[in-house]
Amino acid sequence: MIRYSLSCSKGHMFEDWFDNMADYDAKAAKKKLVCPECGDKKVGKALMAPSIGSSAAAAPAPSCGIGGGGCGGCPMAGMHG
Ligand SMILES: [Zn+2]
Structure with missing residues (x-):
């Protein structure tokens, strides 16, 4: 069995x-x-979110779309501000 998002x-x-x-x-x-x-019957496979956390140093910083740009208030702000 396979589970798809x-x-x-x-x-x-x-x-x-x-x-x-x-x-x-x-x-x-x-x-x-x-x-x-x-x-809705226009259903497709959702893009799988990349796993974050195991190798934070090598992975690109996650983009912060919350709030319309900028990282104010984002919990990740301290990591890539
Ligand atoms: Zn729907």
């Missing part, structure tokens, strides 16, 4: 289980994937 065209995030990649492809092709939030 999915998102609809309206940006709702949810997860679903599939037997394998082919199972996902088949359900996607048949429009069997439906957003549980709004019923």
Whole structure:
């Protein structure tokens, strides 16, 4: 079983289980994937967020989109200010 993070065209995030990649492809092709939030059938795999924390020195600093730019109030401000 594979768990995919999915998102609809309206940006709702949810997860679903599939037997394998082919199972996902088949359900996607048949429009069997439906957003549980709004019923949208334009569902695709969500971009997987990169794992953060294991190697902070090598990983690029996470961008802080909260607040419309800038890192004021962001808990990460001290790391890359
Ligand atoms: Zn939705």
